[in-house]
Amino acid sequence: MRKCWLVFLLSISAYALSAPVELKVNLRVGSQPLQWGQTYQTPQGLRYQIDLLKFYISEVALVRPDGREVRLDGLSLAEFKRDGPTQGVRVMMMDVPPGQYRGLRFNVGVPRELNHLDAGTQQLPLGVNSGMYWAWNPGYIFYRLEGIALLPEGNQKWVIHMGTDAFRLPVRLHDLQTRRVQINIPPSGRVITLNLDVAKAFEPGPGGAFVDWRKQSLRQLHGLSPETSLLMSVVYFNMQSAFSLAQ
Amino acid sequence: MRRRQFIALGLLLGVGLLGFFLWPRPTQSTSTADLPIPPQASPRVLFAERTVPIPEDNPQTPAKVELGRRLFYDTRLSKDGTVACASCHKPEFAFSDGGKPVSTGIFGRKGLRNAPTLTNVAFRRHLFWEGRSPRLELQAVGPLTAHDEMGLEPEELAQKLGAIPEYARAFQEVFGEAPSLKTVTYAIAAFERTLVSYNSPFDRYQAGDDSAMSQAALRGMELFFGEKGDCFHCHVGPDFTDDEPRNTALYTVYKDIGLARATGKDEDVGKFKTPTLRNVALTAPYMHDGSIQTLREAVQHYNRGGEPNLNADALIRPLGLTDPEVEDLVAFLESLTDRSFTTNPALLPPRGKGSTP
Numbered sequence: 001m002r003k004c005w006l007v008f009l010l011s012i013s014a015y016a017l018s019a020p021v022e023l024k025v026n027l028r029v030g031s032q033p034l035q036w037g038q039t040y041q042t043p044q045g046l047r048y049q050i051d052l053l054k055f056y057i058s059e060v061a062l063v064r065p066d067g068r069e070v071r072l073d074g075l076s077l078a079e080f081k082r083d084g085p086t087q088g089v090r091v092m093m094m095d096v097p098p099g100q101y102r103g104l105r106f107n108v109g110v111p112r113e114l115n116h117l118d119a120g121t122q123q124l125p126l127g128v129n130s131g132m133y134w135a136w137n138p139g140y141i142f143y144r145l146e147g148i149a150l151l152p153e154g155n156q157k158w159v160i161h162m163g164t165d166a167f168r169l170p171v172r173l174h175d176l177q178t179r180r181v182q183i184n185i186p187p188s189g190r191v192i193t194l195n196l197d198v199a200k201a202f203e204p205g206p207g208g209a210f211v212d213w214r215k216q217s218l219r220q221l222h223g224l225s226p227e228t229s230l231l232m233s234v235v236y237f238n239m240q241s242a243f244s245l246a247q
Numbered sequence: 248m249r250r251r252q253f254i255a256l257g258l259l260l261g262v263g264l265l266g267f268f269l270w271p272r273p274t275q276s277t278s279t280a281d282l283p284i285p286p287q288a289s290p291r292v293l294f295a296e297r298t299v300p301i302p303e304d305n306p307q308t309p310a311k312v313e314l315g316r317r318l319f320y321d322t323r324l325s326k327d328g329t330v331a332c333a334s335c336h337k338p339e340f341a342f343s344d345g346g347k348p349v350s351t352g353i354f355g356r357k358g359l360r361n362a363p364t365l366t367n368v369a370f371r372r373h374l375f376w377e378g379r380s381p382r383l384e385l386q387a388v389g390p391l392t393a394h395d396e397m398g399l400e401p402e403e404l405a406q407k408l409g410a411i412p413e414y415a416r417a418f419q420e421v422f423g424e425a426p427s428l429k430t431v432t433y434a435i436a437a438f439e440r441t442l443v444s445y446n447s448p449f450d451r452y453q454a455g456d457d458s459a460m461s462q463a464a465l466r467g468m469e470l471f472f473g474e475k476g477d478c479f480h481c482h483v484g485p486d487f488t489d490d491e492p493r494n495t496a497l498y499t500v501y502k503d504i505g506l507a508r509a510t511g512k513d514e515d516v517g518k519f520k521t522p523t524l525r526n527v528a529l530t531a532p533y534m535h536d537g538s539i540q541t542l543r544e545a546v547q548h549y550n551r552g553g554e555p556n557l558n559a560d561a562l563i564r565p566l567g568l569t570d571p572e573v574e575d576l577v578a579f580l581e582s583l584t585d586r587s588f589t590t591n592p593a594l595l596p597p598r599g600k601g602s603t604p
Contacts, residue, residue, distance in 0.1 A: 120384045121304055128388045128429050131401045135389030136375050137509045224511030
């Protein structure tokens with residue numbers, strides 16, 4: 001009987017110690033909400049549309065004011081498809097100790113210890129049915145953005161498949177120096193919404209290098225290939241600042 | 248006091264040495280009477296018998312193999328309904344693409360690489376030309392989803408097959424679940440594990456049939472397995488492949504960089520997996536890009552030692568083979584052809600449809 005009380009008390013205190021937090025994402029092009037079928041323009045004047053975005057989010061942690069962090073388990077696959085919602089889409093649910101935080105960090109990607117297991121035996125959101133398994137380059141695509149380029153010779157499909165352990169993308173949305181980032185999590189929980197500017201990928205890198213879809217070889221941007229790794233690195237660098245906390 | 252210690256130590260050492268020499272040890276048997284007599288019928292068997300390795304999570308069943316066969320020959324597994332696995336892996340060409348350097352996928356899109364034979368593919372430890380895929384189930388994801396091959400997203404494939412009652416029923420029977428990319432690849436892999444070929448003139452010669460191979464082919468075999476032709480270091484084992492990526496000095500500058508595409512390393516540029524040579528006479532053209540038309544030209548490439556390339560395999564060098572020797576090697580390669588494999592009804596399309604979709 002006493003044991004039952006103990007279990008009851010423990011479960012009550014566990015409940016009080018964690019608040020449900022929902023992570024949502026808004027897709028943006030620059031500062032505007034992404035719209036399927038709308039034609040956008042890169043800084044270099046190339047016209048394009050977005051058709052698909054899927055990415056993994058993992059190794060999420062909330063950062064306390066003193067710099068320690070609360071690490072949260074879980075791996076999610078965020079999916080945005082043509083004609084589906086692009087604003088306020090839930091990508092993850094977490095249980096978090098209530099309190100004051102100065103931001104969060106996470107990785108876009110699959111943790112290394114999961115990335116190299118036999119995909120045949122893994123379950124969703126991993127496994128081959130995820131559509132993110134890379135058959136010729138075992139492991140998963142971490143960030144998969146696809147669309148069409150409107151070129152003078154006609155519409156051409158392009159893909160950006162960012163993956164391999166070298167391109168696991170760290171996103172840091174915390175600030176301990178100023179009071180600019182404040183995330184208060186009450187015991188009842190809350191929603192944290194992120195903006196993701198998908199057009200960041202197309203900003204020019206060092207020496208003005210950019211993803212030029214007029215070149216056929218750059219319409220397929222993949223992992224580590226030496227042919228495209230410079231531009232993959234540009235995209236990778238740009239994407240580190242593509243996420244922001246929505247106000 | 249000290250002297251006594253020395254004496255004791257000396258005694259101990261002496262006993263130890265004596266023990267070492269006198270200790271009974273197994274003697275080498277000089278009689279051969281109890282050794283098994285080598286089978287007289289096949290004095291030339293190079294390879295032990297092998298069984299097809301089956302992964303634990305995908306046991307073979309007749310129903311699964313049959314389902315895999317139907318899927319293998321079904322063009323509905325592609326986005327525009329024109330491409331099946333068998334479109335580029337045609338049985339009459341030992342499951343390769345019949346003379347085409349590269350294959351044509353959905354909407355007429357051309358691939359970049361030569362479709363390899365599926366002869367004895369169950370035994371390959373590495374798949375794809377880079378050799379980066381560990382097993383057939385996972386390899387099949389590539390062509391099914393690649394935008395220039397069959398081009399289906401996992402959801403589209405599941406929906407398409409789920410709407411075909413025969414398939415919905417068959418998947419339920421075999422896997423206890425609805426069709427999905429995963430179950431499709433598992434069924435296809437089960438069928439691919441039945442694509443075994445062991446009945447070439449070379450195999451019959453190995454089994455003791457002296458008349459199975461021509462004199463030219465026999466001379467070619469000596470060259471193949473000798474240091475002069477030096478083919479056997481890479482084309483090794485029962486399927487004539489080591490399954491390893493190597494640069495064969497085909498070009499100085501490779502348009503398709505091979506393994507480096509996946510690893511990003513300069514030393515991997517131009518490395519492609521050693522292909523099997525079984526049924527090689529049926530699988531022209533050759534090399535990863537199908538740039539060499541005939542077996543003779545392929546042998547001549549190695550005879551010349553290829554083009555200058557820093558990544559070239561250490562074994563690539565001019566071989567100094569004479570023209571007749573090149574012909575003999577070609578004759579040997581032709582003796583690896585197994586027509587009972589390409590005409591085996593169990594491997595052809597079900598219900599006797601045309602052999603290619």
